[in-house]
Each structure stands twice: as C-alpha cells, then as structure tokens.
Amino acid sequence: MKQESAEVIALKTLTWLVGDEEILPIFLGSSGMSPEELRMRATEMDVLSAVLDFVTMNDEWVNACAMATGLDPHDPMRARQALPGGADIHWT
Template sequence: MNKAAAEALAAEVLGWLAQDDERLMAFLGMTGADIGDLRTRSTDPDFLGFLVDFLLQDEAALIEFCDRTNRSYDAPQRARMMLPGGDLPNWT
C-alpha cells in the first residue's frame, strides 16, 4: 500500500464514522477534535492517522468497517504504517 492509498482508506474511515453518531462522538471525545476539525483536517496526514488508530483499537469496529467497505482485515493496519507515526514499533 502506498501513501495515497493509505490516505484514501483513512478518508473512508472518516466517512464510515460520520454515519455512526456514537462512534463519531467517541472519536471526537478521544482526540479533542470538534466537528469543524473533520472538514479542515480531513486531508492532514496526522489526523488521518488518528482516524485509523481509532478504528484499530476496536476489533468489532474494524471488522464492521472492512466488511462494509470490502477491504481485507489487514488493510487498515497496512494503511496505518504508511501514515505519520505508523512506522513506530507496536509494543503490544
């Protein structure tokens, strides 16, 4: 996966989150972002990384997203590796 594909996947995560008020509010609460940030930062690679991180922390959400978007279950993790901070080691 290249950077452009990773950013496109993250944008899909944003669209998916926007359809689920509960998850969207959880994301905003976790990041300190507000609704306006969703528009202004939707192309910011760091913010896109936060979106994918949020998805990756919840296995049920990850599966739902991948099933709904016809993505492989490892696609978000591969995308995260291409976004800022994604090259850091995972210690879990």
C-alpha cells in the same frame, strides 16, 4: 503499501466513522476535535493517522468498517503503517 493508497483507505475509514452515530462521538471526545474541525482538517495526515489509530483499537470497529467499506480487515492497520509515524512496532 504506498502512502497514496494508505490515504485512500484512511479516507474510507473516516467516511465510515463519520456515518456511525455511536462511534463518532467517542472519536471526537478522545481527539478533542469538534465536528467542524474534523471537516476542515479531514485530509490532513495527522487526522487520517488519528482516525486509523482510533479505529484499529477495537476489532469490532475494524470489522464493521471493513464490511461497510469493502476493505480487507487488515487494510486499516496496513494503511496506518504506511503513513508517517506508523512504522511497525516490535515489542521485545
């Protein structure tokens, strides 16, 4: 996946996350960002990566995001791998 496509998926995921009143506060708490900071930094690569890292921690969130956005449930992880710092991790 190209980085540009990954960024679009990350932005769709962020849009879904911001619209979820239960999950957004969890993300904000874990990231240490305020809603204002999230708005100001929404297109920064480290924020987009953090959003994908966060959402992909929970299969239910991934599936809810995919259903709401029309993404394939594998897209958030594929997108994360295409962004800086997201190379495949091989546990051996």
